[in-house]
Each structure stands twice: as C-alpha cells, then as structure tokens.
Amino acid sequence: MTKARFSFIRLPIAVLFSFACGAGSLELIETLMTSPRPIFEEPFRLARDEDHPLEISAAQPFSLAGYSYGDFDVYAEVELPEGGELDVVFRQVEPWMREDKSMPMYHGRFSLFRLSAVDEGPFYRSRDQALFADDMQGGQVLAPGVVASVSIEARGRKLRANVAGVAHPWCETLDDRGGISMVVRGGTGLLRSFQLTPLPRAASMSWVWAGLVSSLVAALGVMLGRRLLMVSSAMLLLPGIAWLGASFVLSLLLPEIRPAELTLIGMALAGLPISLLLILRPRALNFLLSLILLAGIWFACLSAEGEERLRSSEDARLTEHFGVNSGQGPMDALTRRLHSRTRVHRLANVVTRVFFLGGGDLFEPWPRDQPDTPGYLSLQLEVELSRELGRELESVVVPGEGASGQQQLKLVRRFYLEEFQPEALVFAVTRTSVDPNQDFAEGLVDLLDDLDKVAEESQTKIVILGSELLPAEYTDLLRSTCAARGWPLVRGLLGAEPSERLVSELQAQLITLLR
Numbered sequence: 326m327t328k329a330r331f332s333f334i335r336l337p338i339a340v341l342f343s344f345a346c347g348a349g350s351l352e353l354i355e356t357l358m359t360s361p362r363p364i365f366e367e368p369f370r371l372a373r374d375e376d377h378p379l380e381i382s383a384a385q386p387f388s389l390a391g392y393s394y395g396d397f398d399v400y401a402e403v404e405l406p407e408g409g410e411l412d413v414v415f416r417q418v419e420p421w422m423r424e425d426k427s428m429p430m431y432h433g434r435f436s437l438f439r440l441s442a443v444d445e446g447p448f449y450r451s452r453d454q455a456l457f458a459d460d461m462q463g464g465q466v467l468a469p470g471v472v473a474s475v476s477i478e479a480r481g482r483k484l485r486a487n488v489a490g491v492a493h494p495w496c497e498t499l500d501d502r503g504g505i506s507m508v509v510r511g512g513t514g515l516l517r518s519f520q521l522t523p524l525p526r527a528a529s530m531s532w533v534w535a536g537l538v539s540s541l542v543a544a545l546g547v548m549l550g551r552r553l554l555m556v557s558s559a560m561l562l563l564p565g566i567a568w569l570g571a572s573f574v575l576s577l578l579l580p581e582i583r584p585a586e587l588t589l590i591g592m593a594l595a596g597l598p599i600s601l602l603l604i605l606r607p608r609a610l611n612f613l614l615s616l617i618l619l620a621g622i623w624f625a626c627l628s629a630e631g632e633e634r635l636r637s638s639e640d641a642r643l644t645e646h647f648g649v650n651s652g653q654g655p656m657d658a659l660t661r662r663l664h665s666r667t668r669v670h671r672l673a674n675v676v677t678r679v680f681f682l683g684g685g686d687l688f689e690p691w692p693r694d695q696p697d698t699p700g701y702l703s704l705q706l707e708v709e710l711s712r713e714l715g716r717e718l719e720s721v722v723v724p725g726e727g728a729s730g731q732q733q734l735k736l737v738r739r740f741y742l743e744e745f746q747p748e749a750l751v752f753a754v755t756r757t758s759v760d761p762n763q764d765f766a767e768g769l770v771d772l773l774d775d776l777d778k779v780a781e782e783s784q785t786k787i788v789i790l791g792s793e794l795l796p797a798e799y800t801d802l803l804r805s806t807c808a809a810r811g812w813p814l815v816r817g818l819l820g821a822e823p824s825e826r827l828v829s830e831l832q833a834q835l836i837t838l839l840r
Contacts, residue, residue, distance in 0.1 A: 433653050646658075676717045813834040
C-alpha cells in the first residue's frame with residue numbers, strides 16, 4: 326500500500342474519530358448540568374369575558390410560575406387600582422421536583438417590571454433590587470381605573486415590554502426560561518385579558534461545531550504526517566478534560582443556569598491546546614504552555630457568563646433574611662405570602678395572627694408515620710385559642726430550613742410585620758437561635774434587644790419559649806431579661822411531641838395576652 330493511499334485512509338478515520346470526541350465532549354457536559362425545567366410549549370389564554378375580569382392582589386396574584394416558558398410573546402390588558410402598583414414578574418425560576426424525586430435547592434430567581442398609579446420610577450428591576458433597594462420607588466405611571474395594554478417579547482435572556490404605547494428597551498435576565506406572574510399591591514387590580522404565545526427555538530448545533538473544530542485539528546495532524554495512533558490518543562483527552570472543566574465551571578455558576586452556547590463549546594474544546602501540542606511537539610515546555618491555555622479557556626468561559634451568573638455574586642442579604650437555599654422565599658416576600666410546611670399564609674383574611682419563630686421543627690414538624698398522634702404545636706394552639714377567644718386565629722410558622730432565630734426575625738421585620746400585623750409573637754430560644762459564628766450569650770442579648778424593638782414598633786406581644794436543654798447560665802440570662810421586660814417565659818422540652826404541660830402553659834399565656 327502506498328504512503329499516499331495510507332494517508333487517504335488515515336485522514337477520514339482521524340476526522341470521524343475526532344468529530345465523535347468533540348461532539349461527545351459537549352454531550353458529556355450536558356449530562357453534568359443540573360437540567361433546567363423543560364420548556365413548556367403550549368399557549369395560554371385567559372378565558373374571561375369583558376364584564377368579569379380577573380381580580381389581582383397581593384393575596385391573589387395571577388401566576389404561571391409552574392410553567393417554564395422559553396421564547397414567547399405576551400399581550401395583556403390591565404387596570405390599576407387607586408394607589409396601587411403592579412409587578413409583572415418574568416423568568417421566574419424556583420426549585421422543582423424532578424422525575425427522579427430529587428429537588429436541588431437554591432434561592433429562587435426572577436426579574437420584573439413595575440407599573441404604578443403612585444409614583445414614577447425605574448421600570449425594570451432585578452430580584453435583589455425588588456427586595457432590597459428601598460430607594461427604587463415607583464415605576465411607569467398609569468392612571469388608575471384606565472385599561473392599559475402590555476406587550477412583552479422574550480428572546481433567550483433578553484426581554485422588552487411596551488406598556489400603554491411606551492416602548493422600553495431590552496433588558497438582560499439571568500435565565501433564558503422561567504414562569505411569569507402578576508401581583509398588585511395597594512389594592513385590587515384587574516386583568517382583562519392575557520394571551521401568551523410560545524415561540525419555537527432553533528435546535529442547538531453546539532455539538533456540530535465542537536465536532537468540526539476537533540476534526541480540523543485532527544486533519545492538521547494527519548496532513549503533517551503524524552501517526553494515526555498519536556492523533557487519536559491526543560483527541561481522546563477531550564472528553565476527560567471537558568468533564569474536569571465542566572465540574573469546575575458549572576460548580577461556580579448559579580444552579581439551573583444554562584450556560585451560553587459559546588461557553589458550552591469552550592468547555593467541550595478546552596483540551597484542544599493540549600491535544601494539538603502533543604500532536605505537534607510532545608515536549609514538557611509545550612505541555613506547560615497548554616495547561617496555561619487550558620486554565621485561560623476555563624476562566625474565559627466564566628467571564629463570558631458574567632459575574633452576575635456566578636454563585637459568589639449572590640447578594641448576602643438573601644441568606645441573611647431567608648436562610649440558606651430558600652427556594653420560593655424571595656417570591657414569597659415580593660407577594661407578601663408565607664409558605665409554611667402545612668399551608669400558605671396570605672393577607673386575604675383579617676384575623677388574629679400569632680407568629681411562631683425559632684424553628685419549623687418545633688412548631689410544625691415534618692409528617693410522621695402516625696399522623697393521628699398529637700403534634701403540630703402551632704395547630705393545637707390555633708384550635709384551642711380560637712375556641713377560647715371566640716374569634717378566628719391563624720398560627721403562622723415562619724419558614725427557614727436550618728435558619729437561626731436571628732434570621733427569621735430579620736425576615737419578619739422587613740417583609741411581614743407591617744402588613745400581617747401579628748398580635749403576638751412566640752419565639753423559641755434554643756441553641757440554634759443564634760448565629761453559630763457569634764458568641765451565644767452576646768447573640769442572645771442582641772436577639773432579645775431586636776425582639777424588644779419589634780414589640781415597640783408594632784405593639785406586638787412577646788412570649789418566650791425556652792428550651793430546657795439550654796445551659797444554666799443562658800437560662801438565667803433569659804429569665805432575667807424576660808422579667809425585666811415583662812415577657813412571659815414558658816420552659817419545656819421542645820420537639821415533635823410537645824408535652825401537655827407545655828401546650829397548656831403556652832395556651833394560658835397567649836389567652837391572657839390576646840383577650
């Protein structure tokens with residue numbers, strides 16, 4: 326067999342093998358990603374006649390959060406109440422239960438634009454701005470009681486809106502898919518029509534580009550006379566390096582963020598400098614150079630994603646107020662609702678409310694094997710207090726998995742205290758009530774001082790529920806502070822099975838305070 330014929334055979338073999346390595350590397354990265362919720366492709370139309378529009382308020386938002394839309398167009402007609410504001414929330418991403426029953430947790434994400442019958446202000450807002458930017462008031466001003474058209478175009482991570490004939494520029498979002506919701510604060514708004522039309526997205530061709538680039542490198546090696554075994558061995562490095570790169574890069578991105586196509590291709594082909602230099606001149610200096618190029622490609626991928634899409638860029642105030650990986654917590658705060666383990670608390674009902682802080686496991690434990698046994702301290706008290714007081718009482722267990730009492734108190738003070746107006750607040754003091762990074766005695770003093778401010782600001786009555794497992798010095802501090810401030814102190818063994826004594830004592834103290 327002549328050398329030319331042998332080269333003719335080597336070339337297609339090397340090209341096809343390298344194409345498979347490049348395309349396979351990208352497919353491998355796809356399997357390593359935490360897959361975003363699949364795109365929902367069915368259109369949605371609000372079925373209401375002209376005389377019966379849908380009422381929207383903080384207690385009753387309009388929500389398609391359970392669906393993840395990709396590219397879409399929306400046309401809606403809305404009407405604001407006097408003194409009210411409407412938030413149109415888009416690209417709403419929250420943890421969801423997958424087919425394998427797993428549900429990775431993280432802080433829910435969204436962006437929004439605001440329409441206001443109160444004041445003019447910025448139109449678009451990020452999640453963090455909507456929750457924490459107190460200086461960003463108002464939105465696009467609309468006259469109350471007047472029907473206004475709202476058109477939305479969502480294309481990938483870009484979205485723009487036209488409201489009442491005012492065209493707004495494109496805004497950048499963190500995610501390229503997600504749900505959409507509307508919520509009105511300061512009254513009841515009307516949604517007279519709503520139509521969402523999903524648009525098809527072009528199929529991703531990233532694997533083709535990854536395969537073609539890999540094939541070109543392999544073809545170059547063959548034409549330069551390199552042996553087929555050497556070229557093939559060098560190209561086999563691509564999947565392994567892609568796996569390493571994906572494990573590194575994806576771990577730094579926000580959960581369920583789908584990287585841009587160029588980022589995926591970059592991660593899949595990050596090993597090409599090493600493969601190419603091994604094919605051309607397999608020397609130690611070249612290998613060191615290729616490692617530097619490899620690191621450069623990985624960091625270029627991160628830079629292309631932007632700082633705002635990295636885990637390290639998440640606002641520390643999210644964990645400070647909502648706890649770690651709070652899921653729907655940020656959206657709950659925006660809509661002024663509270664998800665506890667057994668129900669959703671909204672502003673709709675004007676009832677006597679008692680807030681329970683200090684741990685969901687104490688007041689509302691996870692369901693047990695025998696649901697008929699006594700439990701759920703908060704629900705027991707709700708039933709008994711409603712009967713004793715002769716009026717409806719709602720027990721609200723403030724959420725926060727693994728949260729300290731300090732964090733829960735911050736959450737309540739910022740987002741819920743003014744509007745929910747609890748008449749009493751039961752605070753459980755345990756060893757987890759204080760941030761573990763803080764001295765417990767100092768943290769307990771700070772915590773009780775903050776509780777005192779809450780009582781003063783909102784005229785809320787305080788009941789302290791102290792754990793019997795607290796060391797004596799902390800119990801003495803707790804007892805003296807409660808006595809000085811006139812707070813009832815009930816002590817007991819806290820847990821999923823509250824004792825009858827603990828329930829009756831706490832019930833008696835609350836009845837005295839709420840009469």
